[in-house]
Amino acid sequence: MTKNPTACLLIIGNEVLSGRTRDANLQFLATRLGEMGIPLREVRVIPDVEATIVGTVNEVRAKFDHVFTTGGIGPTHDDITSECIAKAFGVPWEPQPVAWERLAGHYARQTPPGDFNAARQRMATMPRGCVLIDNGISIAPGFSMENVHVMAGVPRIMQAMFEILAPTLKGGVPVKSRTVWAAGLQEGAIAAGLEAIQQRFPQLDIGSYPFYRSTGNGVALVAKGTEEAEVVAAGEAITAFIAGMGHTPIQGEPD
Amino acid sequence: MTKNPTACLLIIGNEVLSGRTRDANLQFLATRLGEMGIPLREVRVIPDVEATIVGTVNEVRAKFDHVFTTGGIGPTHDDITSECIAKAFGVPWEPQPVAWERLAGHYARQTPPGDFNAARQRMATMPRGCVLIDNGISIAPGFSMENVHVMAGVPRIMQAMFEILAPTLKGGVPVKSRTVWAAGLQEGAIAAGLEAIQQRFPQLDIGSYPFYRSTGNGVALVAKGTEEAEVVAAGEAITAFIAGMGHTPIQGEPD
Numbered sequence: 001m002t003k004n005p006t007a008c009l010l011i012i013g014n015e016v017l018s019g020r021t022r023d024a025n026l027q028f029l030a031t032r033l034g035e036m037g038i039p040l041r042e043v044r045v046i047p048d049v050e051a052t053i054v055g056t057v058n059e060v061r062a063k064f065d066h067v068f069t070t071g072g073i074g075p076t077h078d079d080i081t082s083e084c085i086a087k088a089f090g091v092p093w094e095p096q097p098v099a100w101e102r103l104a105g106h107y108a109r110q111t112p113p114g115d116f117n118a119a120r121q122r123m124a125t126m127p128r129g130c131v132l133i134d135n136g137i138s139i140a141p142g143f144s145m146e147n148v149h150v151m152a153g154v155p156r157i158m159q160a161m162f163e164i165l166a167p168t169l170k171g172g173v174p175v176k177s178r179t180v181w182a183a184g185l186q187e188g189a190i191a192a193g194l195e196a197i198q199q200r201f202p203q204l205d206i207g208s209y210p211f212y213r214s215t216g217n218g219v220a221l222v223a224k225g226t227e228e229a230e231v232v233a234a235g236e237a238i239t240a241f242i243a244g245m246g247h248t249p250i251q252g253e254p255d
Numbered sequence: 256m257t258k259n260p261t262a263c264l265l266i267i268g269n270e271v272l273s274g275r276t277r278d279a280n281l282q283f284l285a286t287r288l289g290e291m292g293i294p295l296r297e298v299r300v301i302p303d304v305e306a307t308i309v310g311t312v313n314e315v316r317a318k319f320d321h322v323f324t325t326g327g328i329g330p331t332h333d334d335i336t337s338e339c340i341a342k343a344f345g346v347p348w349e350p351q352p353v354a355w356e357r358l359a360g361h362y363a364r365q366t367p368p369g370d371f372n373a374a375r376q377r378m379a380t381m382p383r384g385c386v387l388i389d390n391g392i393s394i395a396p397g398f399s400m401e402n403v404h405v406m407a408g409v410p411r412i413m414q415a416m417f418e419i420l421a422p423t424l425k426g427g428v429p430v431k432s433r434t435v436w437a438a439g440l441q442e443g444a445i446a447a448g449l450e451a452i453q454q455r456f457p458q459l460d461i462g463s464y465p466f467y468r469s470t471g472n473g474v475a476l477v478a479k480g481t482e483e484a485e486v487v488a489a490g491e492a493i494t495a496f497i498a499g500m501g502h503t504p505i506q507g508e509p510d
Contacts, residue, residue, distance in 0.1 A: 011298075014460055014462055014479075015462055015464055015477070016281070016285070016298075017285055017294070017295045017296065017297070017298070018285055018286075018289055018294070018295070018430070018432075018479065019281075019282050019283075019284075019285030019286030019289060019295075020432075020464070020477065021464065022281075022282045023278075023281065026271070026274075026277075026278065026300070027274050027277045028274075029274075030271070030272055030273055030274030031273075031274030034273055034274060039272070039273070040272045040273070040274075041272065041302060042272070042299065042300065042301055042302075042307075043266075043271075043272070043298075043299065043300035044297065044298065044299050044300075045281070045297065045298035045299075046297055047296060047297075048462075052297075074442050074463070074465070075442050075443040075446045076442050076445075076446045076449055076450070076462075076463040077446065077449065077450035077453055077461075078453075078460075078461070078462050078463065114441075114443070114444075115443075115444070117443065117444075117446075117447065118446075118447065119442075119443050119446030119447055119450075120443040120446075122446075123443075154465065154467070156467075175273070177273075177275075186369075187329055187330050187331050187374075188330040188369070188370075188372065188374050188375040188378075189369075189370070189372075190331075191330045191331045191332065191372075191373075191374030191375075191377075192372065192373065192374055194331055194332065195331070195332035195374075198332055198333075205269055205333075206332075206333070207269055207270055207303075207331075207333050208329070208331040208333065209270055209275070209276065210329070210409065212409070212411075222270070222275065224269075224273065
């Protein structure tokens with residue numbers, strides 16, 4: 001049985017907690033991290049409040065192998081993630097020379113030249129000792145501070161940053177899965193049989209997810225784990241079990 | 256200044272952490288709770304792991320006025336939320352007579368009669384002392400245990416449960432908001448002026464959210480708070496500030 005590194009995601013921003021903005025980063029990171037064998041074990045959505053950010057970062061960076069943050073690294077007064085990370089690590093928050101040069105150059109090249117003002121300079125101010133995460137889209141970099149990876153909140157910028165960061169992370173064994181769809185079946189009718197299969201494959205996570213579609217209801221049964229042979233065997237066991245109940249199972253790749 | 260009750264949401268389920276399922280409950284609850292003056296202050300997504308659920312529930316129920324959970328109350332082996340709530344409160348997990356009767360009757364009325372088997376009986380097994388939350392859609396009730404409100408994960412069932420529960424919750428002063436859209440403006444150009452407005456209205460949350468659309472980029476500036484007159488005044492101050500920069504602001508209701 002393989003022990004994979006673990007990940008936690010902090011989504012930082014009042015706008016997600018107020019319902020104004022629908023988060024679009026959780027599912028992307030959950031999927032990509034699973035593929036890399038760094039399964040996401042917890043997500044927290046927290047407000048733009050210094051004590052909360054500092055306290056939460058310190059709690060989860062001790063508990064998980066990797067912490068990813070999204071949001072709060074722009075130029076406005078409510079963007080306080082970067083200075084909170086410095087406080088969490090007890091290091092100065094100071095101009096980062098490479099980020100400073102990139103941003104100063106970016107605004108100088110605008111027509112007419114943009115003002116590299118105090119607000120924009122905040123995007124080049126970072127915890128001492130951090131490592132930049134390049135931003136090919138909107139210039140202002142993210143950064144890693146030890147095992148805490150600080151990224152933008154805007155999904156396409158976050159995704160670009162993550163793809164720069166990903167090759168530098170030591171992954172584990174990718175999580176494999178098999179899904180069996182059982183149309184017309186109710187969870188309550190298959191629970192005991194499914195639990196018996198879970199007991200045969202204790203290293204796997206076997207989950208049951210009802211679906212409701214205009215073409216009919218049913219249940220999706222998912223086996224997940226790092227040992228492919230076991231995942232395949234569990235998928236076959238589930239298929240045989242559903243067929244034994246007189247239903248036609250459909251087995252497939254991860255859906 | 257009004258002190259509103261606070262809320263925390265626990266989204267319980269491996270399927271959200273693996274990326275298989277995209278959560279659709281956060282935004283609904285964030286919006287509805289804001290309208291009721293019970294602002295959502297934190298969200299956690301946690302796996303179907305007993306120690307994690309029990310520990311998290313006990314942590315957050317002490318910290319927030321209300322805790323809402325979604326997911327993990329179905330009949331299958333991975334649905335362990337209900338028994339974990341009983342463990343968190345240190346009470347027996349036992350048949351709940353009203354839920355039991357409803358579910359037994361429901362399966363008896365099916366054609367052909369459904370089996371009210373051990374798996375389905377689990378959905379009528381609850382922490383001693385809980386108060387049911389009716390489920391008009393799929394029968395199996397949720398429940399409240401003191402300030403912890405346990406709901407289904409399927410969005411339309413969760414929403415129906417919430418609307419049954421909502422009138423029983425003592426709300427606070429609803430959060431009001433004004434949004435000013437400033438097309439063609441960059442956050443870095445307005446950050447200092449916006450911060451000055453935030454300082455004039457310290458009781459409000461003033462946020463800046465860039466948008467990227469095919470018709471052009473810009474920034475949405477949002478003032479939120481419980482004092483309507485202040486929210487209106489802040490919206491006007493933001494509008495005047497943007498107009499003063501030579502741009503045409505559009506002010507509106509919450510977007």
